Amino acid sequence: MLLLGVLLLTVLAGARLLWGKWKLRGLHLPPLVPGCLHLLQPNLPLHLLGLTQKLGPIYRLRLGLQDVVVLNSKRTIEEAMVRKWVDFAGRPQTPSYKLVSLHHQDLSLGDYSLLWKAHKKLTRSALLLGIRNSMEPLVEQLTQEFCERMRAQAGTPVAIQKEFSLLTCAIICHLTFGDKEDTLVHTFHDCVQDLMRTWEHWSIQMLDIIPFLRFLPNPGLWRLKRALENRDHIVEKQLRQHKESMVAGQWRDMTDYMLQRVGRLRAEEGCGQLLEGHVHMSVVDLFIGGTETTATTLSWAVAFLLHHPEIQQRLQEELDRELGPGASGSRVPYRDPTRLPLLSATVAEVLRLRPVVPLALPHCTTRPSSISGYDIPEGMVVIPNLQGAHLDETVWERPHEFRPDRFLVPGASPRVLAFGCGARVCLGEPLARLELLVVLAQLLRAFTLMPAAGTLPSLQPRARCGVNLSMQPFQVQLQPRGAGVLGRGQHP
Numbered sequence: 444m445l446l447l448g449v450l451l452l453t454v455l456a457g458a459r460l461l462w463g464k465w466k467l468r469g470l471h472l473p474p475l476v477p478g479c480l481h482l483l484q485p486n487l488p489l490h491l492l493g494l495t496q497k498l499g500p501i502y503r504l505r506l507g508l509q510d511v512v513v514l515n516s517k518r519t520i521e522e523a524m525v526r527k528w529v530d531f532a533g534r535p536q537t538p539s540y541k542l543v544s545l546h547h548q549d550l551s552l553g554d555y556s557l558l559w560k561a562h563k564k565l566t567r568s569a570l571l572l573g574i575r576n577s578m579e580p581l582v583e584q585l586t587q588e589f590c591e592r593m594r595a596q597a598g599t600p601v602a603i604q605k606e607f608s609l610l611t612c613a614i615i616c617h618l619t620f621g622d623k624e625d626t627l628v629h630t631f632h633d634c635v636q637d638l639m640r641t642w643e644h645w646s647i648q649m650l651d652i653i654p655f656l657r658f659l660p661n662p663g664l665w666r667l668k669r670a671l672e673n674r675d676h677i678v679e680k681q682l683r684q685h686k687e688s689m690v691a692g693q694w695r696d697m698t699d700y701m702l703q704r705v706g707r708l709r710a711e712e713g714c715g716q717l718l719e720g721h722v723h724m725s726v727v728d729l730f731i732g733g734t735e736t737t738a739t740t741l742s743w744a745v746a747f748l749l750h751h752p753e754i755q756q757r758l759q760e761e762l763d764r765e766l767g768p769g770a771s772g773s774r775v776p777y778r779d780p781t782r783l784p785l786l787s788a789t790v791a792e793v794l795r796l797r798p799v800v801p802l803a804l805p806h807c808t809t810r811p812s813s814i815s816g817y818d819i820p821e822g823m824v825v826i827p828n829l830q831g832a833h834l835d836e837t838v839w840e841r842p843h844e845f846r847p848d849r850f851l852v853p854g855a856s857p858r859v860l861a862f863g864c865g866a867r868v869c870l871g872e873p874l875a876r877l878e879l880l881v882v883l884a885q886l887l888r889a890f891t892l893m894p895a896a897g898t899l900p901s902l903q904p905r906a907r908c909g910v911n912l913s914m915q916p917f918q919v920q921l922q923p924r925g926a927g928v929l930g931r932g933q934h935p
Contacts, residue, residue: 470818473512476504482648485906488801491515492831500835501815507652511805511824514814515831517838517857523814523825524806524865529555532866533807535824537651539642543671549724551732555809555866558715565704565717566725567870569697570618578618578874582881583774585614589882590889593921600895600918603745607738608632611878615733618874619726620681621696634674635730641667643910678726682719701725733871736799737878739911743797744789744883745919746900747845748892754789754847755892759924761785762888768925775884777877783884788850790879794861796845797904801830801912803863829860830912890921 476494481504484490491513494502500516514520523531532555534540544552550566553559589610593601612632616622641647646663650656657664685698694700701722748755765782766775780787806825813819834842838857840849849856862869869875886892894900900917 470820471816473502473814473817474498475510476502479505479507482506482652486904488828488830488912489834491802491826491828492834495831501817506824507649508654509824511826512814512819513826513828515828516835517832517860519814520827520829520832520860521864523812523819524827524863524867527812527814528865530808530810530812530819531806531825533809534867535805535807538654538657539647539651539667542667543642545675545720545724545727548718548720550721550728550870551804553724554807558717561717562721562725563870565701565721566728568704569700569725570729570870570874572700579774579777579877579881581617582614582874582877583885585610585617586882586885590885593886594889594923597890597921597923600920602916603919604738604742604914604916607741607882608636608735610882611734611737611741612730614874614878615729617696619697619729620685621699630677631730632734634670634677635734638667638670638674639731639735639911641670674727675723678723681726682723697729698722698726729871732869733874735911737875739799739913740793740797740875740879741882742914743799744793744879745886745892746902746914746917747793747796748789749894749899749919750902751845754785754845755887758785758789758883758887759891762884766884766888768888775881777880780880783880784851785847786880786884788847790876790883791850791856791859792845792847795833795839795859796843797912797914798829798833798859798861799911801828802910803827803829804867804910806867827860827863829863832860889924891924893920893922895920 476498481487481490491504492515494504494513495515501512501514501519503510503512505511514523534552534554536554540549540552543549548562550559550562553562589606593606609628609632612635613628616624616628616631620627641663644663644666646661647667650661650664681698682702685702689695689699689702691703694703702719705717705719705722748758761783776782803826806827808819808821808823808825811819811821819825833839836842862872862875895918898917900919901915903915905913905915
């Protein structure tokens with residue numbers, strides 16, 4: 444019976460492949476890369492960039508049963524995602540996306556529609572309007588508390604990645620639920636870690652590439668379903684508590700804001716009604732997209748500064764000059780980055796070299812279109828290689844080197860695309876940039892970063908990582924500055 448099922452799936456797969464080729468006849472398509480094992484490459488974004496030497500910045504390659512178009516330059520990415528954003532605003536509905544997105548109500552994974560636009564507007568207004576007066580003071584406060592906890596560990600090796608992860612989770616917990624209690628923070632932190640670990644497992648990736656495999660036994664799929672049940676139970680409990688305690692016309696946090704607005708906001712005519720399920724998935728997106736991604740970027744920043752102590756010293760001199768010495772006092776001027784140009788440049792350089800989602804999330808064409816003269820049919824999956832665009836030698840001088848000074852000359856460097864662009868740009872970009880600047884500023888004001896046991900961390904990403912460009916675990920030693928302890932480069 445099993446053999447018969449496999450044979451049937453093979454026949455169906457072959458028929459689908461032939462049907463796909465027949466539909467593409469007569470089109471001027473991007474060149475096709477031979478082979479179908481590209482996902483086995485240890486560093487897929489750099490592998491895709493290397494293919495541009497023979498094929499140019501846009502080409503097709505085969506992933507499982509479908510062709511996908513890969514964009515490897517800033518020019519082609521912006522042509523598709525900015526100038527022709529309506530054509531490329533779709534999202535492919537893979538088996539795992541459908542499962543994770545709670546009946547297509549997810550913002551990050553949901554396909555483009557008028558209802559999706561209304562959902563995006565609700566979440567963005569909650570993030571930028573509902574908490575606009577509390578975001579910056581909250582990030583400052585939690586970062587100060589974080590630095591105090593790190594001071595208690597001064598002189599001992601610290602697994603900084605986990606500490607950053609708990610900090611960013613606490614920020615999202617407070618903004619979303621008005622609560623940063625350790626129990627809730629650890630509950631959501633563990634939930635996100637478990638969900639991402641199961642979702643990025645190879646068995647789920649293969650399911651998305653060859654959807655027919657969903658009819659076969661898959662322990663990875665069972666684990667993912669259990670992780671999703673746990674996620675939904677935790678979120679539903681918070682939504683229920685908010686509905687029972689909130690006061691009409693007032694909001695304590697983003698969840699209050701969205702729950703009160705969702706009942707009054709109608710999407711555009713003929714596209715349906717926003718429901719509580721949309722609030723549920725907005726909360727999920729905030730935790731999935733706003734914790735580990737920012738924590739990973741902070742960890743990359745620390746790793747680069749450990750390799751470049753001269754940059755770290757210059758940053759500390761800039762911070763002392765502008766904000767005064769010591770770990771407290773003046774707030775980080777987030778809204779005026781010109782006051783801390785080197786810090787802003789360092790953040791930009793880290794985002795350029797290590798965009799945390801290097802291939803973004805795949806897009807899908809909503810209608811026939813074109814890029815650089817090539818035909819792109821409706822329903823084609825399009826992958827923007829953000830890291831490849833950031834390492835383009837025709838755009839960036841010595842692109843693989845960590846050189847924040849490249850961003851200190853106005854207009855000398857193009858805009859970094861780490862958060863995407865166009866309709867699908869990351870809604871959490873303002874919050875993430877605030878966290879990156881504040882956390883790095885306060886950390887460098889309070890401590891000098893030293894390699895633990897004299898061992899520098901690896902700057903190479905983990906091989907065959909999932910959606911996020913995760914790094915190899917490392918530890919750092921935090922040496923307090925001031926109070927009689929001299930940091931590197933300081934003089935009595």
